[in-house]
Each structure stands twice: as structure tokens, then as C-alpha cells.
Amino acid sequence: MSTSAWQHLDHGDAPVVDIHGLWTVFANDKGEQVVHRDLQLTIERGEILSLVGGSGTGKTVLLRQILGLEHPTRGEVRVLGTPPNALSAKGAAVVGMLFQHGALFSAFNVIDNIAFPLRELKLLPEELVIDAALVKLQMVGLAPEHAYKMPADLSGGMIKRVALARALIMDPPLLLLDEPTAGLDPAASDSFCDLLRGLHRELGLTVVMVTHDLDTLLDLSTRIAVLADQKVIVAGTADEVTRFDHPFIHDYFLGGRGQRAMLALKDMKAPTLPASRGSLPPEGAPAALGRPGGGGTASPEKDD
Ligand SMILES: Nc1ncnc2c1ncn2[C@@H]1O[C@H](COP(=O)(O)OP(=O)(O)OP(=O)(O)O)[C@@H](O)[C@H]1O
Numbered sequence: 493m494s495t496s497a498w499q500h501l502d503h504g505d506a507p508v509v510d511i512h513g514l515w516t517v518f519a520n521d522k523g524e525q526v527v528h529r530d531l532q533l534t535i536e537r538g539e540i541l542s543l544v545g546g547s548g549t550g551k552t553v554l555l556r557q558i559l560g561l562e563h564p565t566r567g568e569v570r571v572l573g574t575p576p577n578a579l580s581a582k583g584a585a586v587v588g589m590l591f592q593h594g595a596l597f598s599a600f601n602v603i604d605n606i607a608f609p610l611r612e613l614k615l616l617p618e619e620l621v622i623d624a625a626l627v628k629l630q631m632v633g634l635a636p637e638h639a640y641k642m643p644a645d646l647s648g649g650m651i652k653r654v655a656l657a658r659a660l661i662m663d664p665p666l667l668l669l670d671e672p673t674a675g676l677d678p679a680a681s682d683s684f685c686d687l688l689r690g691l692h693r694e695l696g697l698t699v700v701m702v703t704h705d706l707d708t709l710l711d712l713s714t715r716i717a718v719l720a721d722q723k724v725i726v727a728g729t730a731d732e733v734t735r736f737d738h739p740f741i742h743d744y745f746l747g748g749r750g751q752r753a754m755l756a757l758k759d760m761k762a763p764t765l766p767a768s769r770g771s772l773p774p775e776g777a778p779a780a781l782g783r784p785g786g787g788g789t790a791s792p793e794k795d796d
């Protein structure tokens with residue numbers, strides 16, 4: 493059995509993610525909290541779209557809606573042209589997600605964590621499940637000797653890698669990353685970005701990433717979408733986004749840290765959209781400044 497059960501659903505013409513007129517309203521003690529108000533966002537094949545916004549602006553909620561774990565109050569979310577819950581009802585693992593807080597099962601070892609979604613399906617014999625999990629372990633740059641370690645015995649960088657391997661176990665075309673480098677030191681963070689860049693290129697993934705980290709954002713994104721005032725106020729290249737006049741953008745990109753990160757753009761190694769998928773970003777976009785190469789899937793494992 494191929495785990496890529498989504499392929500028959502992909503007719504190649506729909507955007508990977510298409511969000512229209514999305515409202516999210518939560519009831520709370522004070523009445524109602526409108527988190528998203530008429531939000532629109534379209535994500536094409538091969539993009540690494542980074543979602544930035546202040547804390548509590550609804551980035552994680554939006555990822556969970558794309559994953560089909562939550563439903564908007566109003567409006568439409570489509571993944572490859574189909575509502576996310578309809579995709580999962582068809583057993584198609586179209587979306588893999590790296591959750592904000594790592595979320596490994598502490599009572600399971602590495603290989604059982606990675607294998608978990610595949611085992612749930614009960615479609616493969618056990619030895620094939622283990623083989624598939626070992627392939628993913630190697631893909632994220634970890635040696636087989638780590639397979640039977642418990643999460644408590646792993647470094648922060650290794651936990652992220654195991655969580656990434658689990659997100660990729662079903663070979664999804666779309667990967668959602670919620671704060672993938674949060675809590676990692678700069679070296680581990682760079683190494684994880686290299687890994688993501690390599691996987692994006694080699695697997696032809698579309699990636700939606702939430703990050704507060706400017707280095708990660710500028711290092712990896714082919715496009716940046718800014719969530720503020722309950723909607724996506726601007727989506728574009730780093731240059732386009734920073735030209736948009738808004739207090740959040742001013743504080744985030746044009747403060748001291750932002751300025752330094754923007755200057756470092758010249759040295760960045762951002763990925764490019766695969767030539768056969770979607771359109772290339774405009775000239776001068778961060779992706780076009782990319783240093784060819786970058787990390788590979790078999791990047792040497794580090795004790796990060
Ligand atoms: N199930 C829920 N019920 C009620 N309120 C919720 C629920 N889920 C999220 N919220 C609220 O929605 C808002 C957005 O939450 P969300 O977790 O998406 O923020 P975020 O942008 O990811 O923030 P951070 O950057 O801190 O992770 C928050 O105010 C949160 O308290």
C-alpha cells in the first residue's frame with residue numbers, strides 16, 4: 493500500500509490551501525471573541541508560506557483549521573480543492589503537522605512516536621510500519637541507534653526532528669509547522685532550517701509555517717503572510733511586506749532585531765519554489781536571493 497493515498501484527490505489545478513471569508517468566533521466570559529474576521533489566504537504548490545502575527549492573533553487556530561481539527565464559524569477552507577474534514581474522511585493523509593509544543597508521546601519511544609499515525613490506520617503489517625518509520629528517522633537526519641530512546645533522553649533539536657518524522661510518516665504533500673525552531677539554540681535552529689529546506693526541495697512539499705523567529709522566517713520563506721486586525725493584512729515577499737504600513741510590521745521587521753535580520757538577507761539561503769510547481773516569486777524576492785544547495789535530508793545528525 494502506498495501511504496500517499498491523497499494523490500487521486502489532487503487534480504493539479506486547485507491551490508494547496510484556499511481560505512475564503514473565514515470567521516472564527518469563540519464564546520468567552522465577556523461574550524464573544526472574534527479571532528478571524530473575513531480572512532482570505534491562498535497558498536500555491538511548493539511555497540513555504542510563513543504566517544506571522546502577535547501572540548493570540550489566531551495563527552495556531554488557523555493551522556488547526558487547515559488540518560481539519562477545528563472548523564471556522566463561517567467561511568471556507570479548502571485543501572487541494574476539498575474541505576479538510578472530507579479529506580480525512582477519505583483516509584487521505586494530505587496534511588502533516590508539527591505542533592507548537594513538540595507533542596511527542598512521552599511514554600512511547602522514538603520509533604513508536606513516528607509510527608503512531610501509520611499504526612492507527614492498521615493497514616500495514618508491523619514490520620513494514622517499522623521500516624517506514626526507520627526511513628523517516630533517517631530522512632530527518634537521525635541514526636537508527638536513536639530509534640529506541642525515550643523522548644526524555646533526547647535534546648530539543650532531536651525532539652523536533654522526531655516530531656517532524658512523525659508529521660511526514662504518511663508522505664503528505666502539505667506540511668504545517670507551528671513554531672518549528674522555538675526553544676532551540678541558534679546552532680540547532682540553523683541545522684533544523686537546513687533540514688526543512690532540504691526536505692522541501694527533495695519532497696516537493698508545500699509548507700505553512702508559523703514562526704516568531706525572524707531568522708527562521710527570512711531563512712526559509714518563499715512568501716510571508718502577516719496576521720493582524722483579525723485578517724491577513726498583507727502577503728508577499730519580505731520586501732513587499734516591510735513596505736506595508738502597519739504598526740505590527742513596523743515593530744516586528746523594522747525594530748533593531750528586524751533590521752539586523754533584514755541586512756542578513758543578502759547571505760540567506762532561502763529555498764526556491766520548484767520550477768515545475770506554481771509560479772516563481774517576483775524578482776528580488778527573498779527566494780531569488782537563495783544560495784543554491786542548503787541542507788539535505790540526510791544531513792548529519794547532531795546532538796542539538
Ligand atoms: N478552543 C478555543 N476556545 C476558546 N478560545 C480559543 C480556543 N482556541 C484558541 N482560542 C483563543 O483564540 C485566540 C488565538 O489563539 P491561537 O492559539 O491561535 O493564537 P496564536 O496566534 O497561535 O498565539 P501564539 O503566538 O501565542 O501561539 C487566543 O485568544 C486563544 O485564547
Ligand SMILES: [Mg+2]
Nearest residue numbers: 551552553592
Ligand atoms: Mg500559537
